[in-house]
Amino acid sequence: MDSRLPVKLPPKRHTLIRSTVAGDARRPGAQGPTGAFTDLETPATEATPARLIDELRERVGAAKVSQREDDIAVHSTDKWYASHPPDVVVFAENTDDVVAVMAFAHEYGVPVTTRGAGVGYVGGCVPLKGGIALSLARMNRILEVNAADGVAVVQAGVITGDLQAAAREVGWDYPPDPASLKECSIGGNIATNAGGPRCLKYGVTRNYILGLEVVLADGRVLKCGGRVHKNKTGFDLVGLFTGSEGMLGIVTTAVVRLIPRPPARAMLAAVFPEFATAAAAVQGILNSGHLPSALEITDGFTLAAARKRLGADRLPDGNAHLIVEVDGRPRAVASEIEELEELLGKLGAARIDRAETEEACEGIWQLRREFSYSLRDTGLTKLNEDIVVPRSKLVELVEFARQLERETGISVACFGHAGDGNIHTNLMVADYDDPATRKKANGALDRLFTWVLDHGGAITGEHGVGMAKKPWIHQALGATGLEVHRALKEAMDPGDTLNPGKFLD
Incomplete structure (x- = not known):
């Protein structure tokens, strides 16, 4: 197979089928989806979409190609709110299936949006231009x-x-x-x-x-x-x-x-009276020469929601929660967890719970997982943003979040990976379906992302850009950075076949 780059430009697309958008995919400054599927025409003859889908079935196998209503619905969205249906879903079972789909799509100019498990938070696998939703879920060996x-x-x-x-x-x-x-x-x-x-x-x-x-x-x-x-x-x-x-x-x-695999691990869960004290403890731990496997911090809003769900006995009074996990050789872990417990006491922890068995450690992680469910219990829509700031800016970030609350009336819950500054900053919005409320929430997001970028941070640490953060990509990458991204996309995919409509449009 010829491996030279770049790829050849596929045939020009035209409109034959139009689909509808089932959710408002717009954010400030964003261009929404076009709602148009592409022209599936052969180079020599005018072919109907139905005939071409039959050809797709012949190439891949009929059992792997679906236009069932439930399959179309599932592959229209992820965990973000935007939705757009594909025209057909292909369930690839091996690399040859993917090759067949892409050769077909390249030949006829059909957009292809690849989907894994569909649990993303930024609309990354929403097939904005219709076409083929290519599921890799069966390639699970x-x-x-x-x-x-x-x-x-x-x-x-x-x-x-x-x-x-x-x-x-x-x-x-x-x-x-x-x-x-x-x-x-x-x-x-x-x-x-x-x-x-x-x-x-x-x-x-x-x-x-x-x-x-x-x-x-x-x-x-x-x-x-x-x-x-x-x-x-x-x-x-x-x-x-x-x-x-x-x-x-x-x-x-x-x-x-x-x-x-490290043979042993242990954990500490500490409650602090104030977030600033917990954030200072993060720096104190690292400055003391410790490198935990995890450092997770949680703010007061999230803790208040968790107390309603779990009970005050699980989380005593305090406006910040810090989880510290260490792993390694058993004697080293036992020694380090003792040092860290003593250090956290000196750094202002009001209560410290220790876990030294696998079962006890999983209990603490389960408590951490409950934080997200606790926020859902509030009945508010959670806009889950995975921004990153330098560790030294953690306190400033939460102070800004409190200011944003006061000025917009939108609650903000902050928790996440304190060790690397990747804090999930969740805007908790009431009546998000109301256009005026959504506009206000989008304005608050714009302020949040602008503040993060102005303070040396990043608009995404692990969720990706997708559709959700498309309005801020120019600000995040800069003009030259965006040009380089587009040049790479043009070289690798000049026909814009792969996941079109996302942040480089």
Whole structure:
């Protein structure tokens, strides 16, 4: 197969079928979806869409192609509010299926939006231009777990938690742990360069991707990287595709790095009277030479909601909560957790709970997971933003959030990964379906993102840009950065076949 780049430009698109948008996908300054499907015409003859979908069935297999109403509905959206239906859903079962779909799409100029588990928060897998929704959910095989090489080979649809479990069965570990690890897929993690609580010590998805098999926009297969842990051969194409949000190619298989699983871990859960004190404790821990595997901080609004759900006995009075996890050799963990408990007391913790067994540690993490459900219990719409700020700006961020509350009347809940500054700043909005309320919420988001960028932060740490943060991409990347992104997109996908309508439009 010819592997030269760039790909060839597909035929010009025209409009034959029009779809409707089931949700308002607009944000301040954003261009909403066009609502138009493309012209599915052969180079030589005028063909109907129905005939071409029949051809797609012939190429891929009829059982893998669906226009069922329930399949169309599921593949119209993710966990964000915007929705747009594809014209057809293809359930790929192997790389050859993906190649067939992309060759077909390239030939006829059909947009393709790839979908993993569909648990994203930014509309990243919403098929804005209709066309084909390409599901990789059936590509869920763990092909190899090799402790001797410290690698696993997995298809893109493998659930992250299943990969972790398979690695741990042989005494090894795959560290990236997004909160949705029991339902999110490796392909989706690669698309967004997902993180999680353990990023502080272990890094994000990119740090664990050694090699990729990628189907390009015209159906050619690219293999980059490999299964060795050091490789400086050519450009970092693995890094190019990791975080590309399905806009440059479709990852079908990944070689991931495994590490020996630490045999022991322990945790502390501390309540502080004020958020500023807890944030200072984060710096105090790191300045003392400790590198926890996780440092999670929670603000007063979230704690108040959690007390209503869980009871005050689980979370005593205090306006901040800090979780500290350490792992390693048993004697080292036992010694470090003692030091950290003493240090937290000196740093102002009002109450400290210790967990030293797997069951007790999971109990603390379950408490942390309940925070999100507690916010849902408020009945407010949670706009889940994954902004990142320098660690030194944590207190300023929460102070700004309180100011935003006072000036807009919209509550703001902050919790997340204090160790790397990735704080989920959730705008809690009442009656979000009301146009005036939504306009006010969008204005508050604009203020939040502007403040974050002005203070050296980033508008997304792990969710990606997708549709949700499209209005701020120019501000975030700058003119030259955006030009470089567009040049890469043009080189890799000149026909804008892959995930069109997202942040580079």
